[in-house]
Amino acid sequence: xxxxxxxxxxxxxxxxxKEVTLPVLKGSVGPDVVDIRKLYGETDxxxxxxxxxxxxxxxxxxxxxxGDKGILLYRGYPIEQLAEHSSFLxxxxxxxxxxxxxxxxxxxxxxxxxxHTMVHxxxxxxxxxxxxxxxxxxxxxSAVGALSAFYHDSTNVHDLQQREISAHRMxxxxxxxxARAFKYAIGQPFVxxxxxxxxxxxxxxxxxxxxxxxxxxxxxxxxxxxxxxxxHADHEQNASTSTVRLAGSSGANPFACIxxxxxxxxxxxxxxxxxxxxxxxxxxxxxxxxxxxxxGVKDRKYKLMGFGHRVYKNYDPRAKVMQQTxxxxxxxxxxxxxxxxxVALELERIALxxxxxxxxxxxxxxxxxxxxxxxxxxxxxxxxTVLFALARTVxxxxxxxxxxxxxxxxxxxxxxxxxxxxxxxxxxxxxxx
Ligand code: CMC
Numbered sequence: 001x002x003x004x005x006x007x008x009x010x011x012x013x014x015x016x017x018k019e020v021t022l023p024v025l026k027g028s029v030g031p032d033v034v035d036i037r038k039l040y041g042e043t044d045x046x047x048x049x050x051x052x053x054x055x056x057x058x059x060x061x062x063x064x065x066x067g068d069k070g071i072l073l074y075r076g077y078p079i080e081q082l083a084e085h086s087s088f089l090x091x092x093x094x095x096x097x098x099x100x101x102x103x104x105x106x107x108x109x110x111x112x113x114x115x116h117t118m119v120h121x122x123x124x125x126x127x128x129x130x131x132x133x134x135x136x137x138x139x140x141x142s143a144v145g146a147l148s149a150f151y152h153d154s155t156n157v158h159d160l161q162q163r164e165i166s167a168h169r170m171x172x173x174x175x176x177x178x179a180r181a182f183k184y185a186i187g188q189p190f191v192x193x194x195x196x197x198x199x200x201x202x203x204x205x206x207x208x209x210x211x212x213x214x215x216x217x218x219x220x221x222x223x224x225x226x227x228x229x230x231x232h233a234d235h236e237q238n239a240s241t242s243t244v245r246l247a248g249s250s251g252a253n254p255f256a257c258i259x260x261x262x263x264x265x266x267x268x269x270x271x272x273x274x275x276x277x278x279x280x281x282x283x284x285x286x287x288x289x290x291x292x293x294x295x296g297v298k299d300r301k302y303k304l305m306g307f308g309h310r311v312y313k314n315y316d317p318r319a320k321v322m323q324q325t326x327x328x329x330x331x332x333x334x335x336x337x338x339x340x341x342x343v344a345l346e347l348e349r350i351a352l353x354x355x356x357x358x359x360x361x362x363x364x365x366x367x368x369x370x371x372x373x374x375x376x377x378x379x380x381x382x383x384x385t386v387l388f389a390l391a392r393t394v395x396x397x398x399x400x401x402x403x404x405x406x407x408x409x410x411x412x413x414x415x416x417x418x419x420x421x422x423x424x425x426x427x428x429x430x431x432x433x
Contacts, residue, residue: 001406005059008032015043029064046415053310056237058245059406062095062398063236070314070363074234075099083321088229088391089113089199092171095234095398110199116172117193117202119180120150127184136181136386137266143177144170145259155253157404166254167397174393175199178386179206185382200226203390208378220332221377224325228373231318231366232388234395236311240264240271244396245403246412254400261396262389268305271392274384277306278340278371286339287346294347298356306368307351308360318366326373333376340372 008026011034012019020042023035033056036047049055064073072079075094082091086100093101093109101109126146130139147169148155154166180190183206191206201222209215235241243264247257265271284293297304309316330336348364351357374384403409 001059001061001402003059003406003408004028004061015045018043027059030066040415046417048417052237052242057242057412058237058403059408060237060399060402061098062402063234063395065236065311067309067311067313070312070317072235072317079231079317080321083227083230086230087198088226088233091230091233092394095394096167096401112168113172113199114193114195114202116169117176117195119173119176123147123150124180124190127180127190130184132185132187134185136178136185136382137262137272137389139181139184140178140386140389141259141263141266143181144174144262145256147173148253148255151255155255157248157251157253163254163401163404167401170255170258170393170397174390175203176206178383178390179203181386182207182379182383185380198222198226200229218332221329224329224373225377227321227325228370228387229391231321232391234392234398237399238270239267240392241396241399244400248400248403249409249412254397257400258393258396261392265389265392266385271385271388273305273365274367274370274374274388275381277367278375278381278384280305281340281343281347281372284343284347287343290343290347290350294350294354298354304347304351304357304362306371307357307364308362309365312363312365313361315363316365319364319368322366322369322373323364326369326376329373329376335376338372338376340375344369344372 004027006026008024010021011024012021014020020039022039025033025035027033040046047055062075064076065071074082074091075098077086077094077100082094086094089110090101090106092113093106123143123146126143127139130142151166151169154162154169156162176193183190188210191209191211193202194205197205197217201217204217204222204225205215237245240261244257244261247260248254252260268276284290294304296302326341327336330338330341335341348368351362357363370388371381371384374387375381379387
């Protein structure tokens with residue numbers, strides 16, 4: 001990646017009476033950054049920023065978020081336009097390569113991904129080792145990492161062609177693995193990919209078809225699935241993406257790095273929130289119970305899952321598209337009277353007019369409506385984060401590739417403020433206590 005950072009003056013700080021001048025850098029849009037790389041060398045102090053609330057960890061040209069305005073751009077294109085006019089594979093190409101493909105490039109890319117969807121036959125036996133009731137995310141973490149044991153010929157991170165093949169393999173094979181994790185949990189036979197189907201269509205047929213019957217993918221549901229994948233494809237330097245970059249900074253192979261991203265995504269503050277949000281709506285059960293539930297949130301007994309975001313201090317633009325998708329899916333399936341949708345709409349209305357949420361700028365995020373939609377499509381809640389991981393795989397790879405190709409890249413190695421014991425002498429066990 002060629003750096004596009006420009007200079008925008010300098011900032012000075014005074015540390016222990018010493019004045020230090022630091023460069024201020026400018027990106028294309030968004031806040032400037034103070035370049036503190038020389039601070040420790042010149043002053044002997046570190047900066048302290050747990051949770052990275054004020055720290056830009058890298059230069060990136062992939063995704064931009066303006067959290068105050070509720071804007072999300074992939075390579076400059078607004079998420080709403082991509083969700084309406086594009087397809088997931090086109091978005092994958094865009095994220096990986098920086099530009100929208102020509103018709104010929106898209107055809108070639110689609111052909112490549114489609115023809116990498118099968119996994120090694122021996123890989124299927126890997127699933128049999130899991131308990132029947134294993135969480136599908138546990139299977140995902142292991143199976144994605146295990147790809148590095150099957151595809152040795154694309155693990156050399158210094159080889160451009162191997163990096164590209166590993167990227168294509170993961171985008172193509174993660175749906176196959178995700179569908180197998182689902183089939184394994186419900187005790188149905190694995191279904192092979194079908195090359196005449198689109199990416200989302202193929203995924204739905206691998207999840208929902210059985211050998212005993214013909215299965216026709218509902219085009220409205222396939223379109224909705226594809227759009228859900230687009231909405232989740234990348235999101236700047238979030239926790240799992242930063243995990244992928246940190247893992248990759250040591251030179252670890254791409255399959256292992258993406259497995260690290262899957263592990264991080266699993267947490268309920270991140271990708272696990274969609275599962276938690278649906279569980280929450282179920283536990284509320286009826287609109288009459290909302291005031292009591294909201295009071296519990298305000299009393300800090302629990303959080304309103306699917307609300308709030310570290311970066312968005314406005315309506316998450318993905319949540320708007322997701323709400324519309326929820327309506328489309330429920331209408332198509334004749335479930336527009338779904339009690340959970342009623343609870344969600346009323347909960348959103350009440351929360352958005354309550355001072356607790358207004359003053360903290362807490363708005364619905366992408367997970368608020370995704371659970372209802374995926375549940376209506378037939379996915380159990382344990383699969384929601386798996387679907388998020390499937391879609392985010394391309395974002396993780398694009399970010400990983402960008403990091404590897406960045407000449408400024410170094411192994412990620414934060415420092416700390418140490419508050420443990422200073423140096424002391426070892427005490428033999430018979431002299432302790
Ligand atoms: N319900 C109730 N209160 C909340 C919530 C919530 N969902 N989120 C934040 N707050 C409160 C929080 O208690 C704090 O209040 P106070 O200032 O009085 O102590 C204030 O709002 C600021 O919160 P914070 O914890 O400093 O915010 P953060 O930026 O560290 O956390 C978050 C962001 C996403 C972890 C948090 O909003 C949250 O836990 N939300 C619920 C989980 C969720 O929906 N996660 C999905 C995020 S979108 C998908 C993804 O990208 O992974």
